Structures are given as C-alpha cells and as structure tokens.
C-alpha cells in the first residue's frame with residue numbers, strides 16, 4: 207500500500223449529487239471491483255492498482271476552514287470518490303476534522319461509507335438533525351461481498367452499525383447500490399434500521415470479469431435488476447420504509 211501525504215488545492219467542491227462534496231483522500235483501501243472512482247488514477251498519475259494507493263490531503267481541514275466562510279451553506283456529501291472512513295482515517299482523522307468544522311458552522315452533511323469506523327464519530331452526529339449517515343449495503347451474501355468488496359466491512363457489520371446509529375436517533379439510510387447478487391432479500395435485514403433506502407443497478411463494467419468467472423452473469427442482466435428492484439420496492443413498502451429505485 208502506497209500512502210502519500212499531499213497538499214490539496216481546494217476541498218469543498220461543487221457536486222452533481224448534493225451541493226458540495228469533500229474527498230479527504232484520493233484512492234480507497236476498500237478496493238471495490240466495480241468502483242467508478244478509479245478514474246481518479248488518470249488525474250493523479252498513479253500506476254498502482256485501485257486500492258493500492260492513498261493520497262492523504264493533509265491540509266483538508268485548514269482549507270475547509272477557509273473555504274466554508276466564502277461559500278453559501280449547502281449539504282455536503284462525505285464522500286464522492288473515496289470512502290471517508292477507510293482504514294487510513296483511523297490514523298489521519300481528516301474526515302473527523304472536516305466534520306467538526308461542518309458541525310461548528312451548522313452545515314448539513316450526508317455521510318456515506320462501508321466502514322464501521324463511522325461509529326467512532328457518533329457523538330458528532332447525535333442530536334444533529336442536519337446530519338444523516340448511510341451505509342452501502344449491496345448484498346446479503348458474504349461470499350459475494352468478498353468477491354466484489356474485498357477491503358470493506360462485512361455486510362453483517364455494516365447492518366449492525368446502521369442499527370446502532372438508528373437506535374441513537376441518527377437519521378440513517380442504506381444504498382443498495384450497486385445491487386449485487388444476493389441483494390434482493392435485503393429488506394428484512396434492514397427493517398427498523400434505516401429511514402430510507404436507494405436501490406440502483408450495476409452501471410459500470412469494471413467488475414464484469416468477476417461476474418463471468420463466478421458464473422454470476424445472469425445477475426448482471428436487465429431481467430435480474432428489474433425483478434430484484436420490484437421485489438425490494440414491494441418488501442420495503444410493506445414494512446413502511448421509503449424506497450427509491452433509481453432505474
């Protein structure tokens with residue numbers, strides 16, 4: 207693993223999904239096979255495989271402290287092109303330092319992760335109605351999780367973290383995205399642990415060889431996504447959880 211400390215030029219960027227996005231790191235130790243963020247390699251000149259390098263933006267909190275005073279308040283997404291709670295965050299604490307600033311200035315934040323390290327910062331989220339915390343939960347099959355998301359937490363650990371956060375009164379959500387093989391039955395496991403759910407299909411081809419090599423190609427078909435999406439929507443509706451299917 208190649209970990210570099212780098213200076214960033216800016217940190218509070220415009221986002222197409224939310225008002226702003228903060229990426230404290232470039233690269234992601236979770237190494238998801240389908241990850242769209244690997245395009246960042248082109249902009250940074252990294253030759254290592256995705257998941258084998260991390261650039262740590264050491265000046266992220268300093269930049270945020272300056273930029274937040276110049277920009278109109280809006281919702282900030284943590285993060286877009288990396289997991290804000292990947293293992294390196296335990297040492298550098300940039301996500302936490304940025305969150306402390308956002309909370310101080312009373313900005314709204316949407317945290318999205320696949321890591322239980324997010325629980326470390328529960329005290330920052332508790333009682334703050336402007337903060338929501340989501341987990342990507344893509345399958346209930348741990349074997350499938352290991353194939354596609356080798357560096358991320360187990361599905362059981364992610365759902366457990368959602369339960370802890372939700373029980374503490376924190377607004378929580380699940381991103382069933384991309385919907386992987388074995389994800390069609392997730393409604394029951396998420397029951398009572400999330401306020402809302404998004405479901406999306408696989409939109410990238412980076413992981414096609416994993417589907418092929420493991421005889422999973424049927425779960426990459428329109429037929430699978432349509433039927434699994436319908437089942438999830440119906441199951442969540444039955445249990446009273448808001449569910450948006452994005453395809």
Ligand code: SF4
Nearest residue numbers: 234236237238241288
């Ligand atoms: S956790 Fe997100 S950013 Fe990190 S490798 Fe997986 S998909 Fe990419």
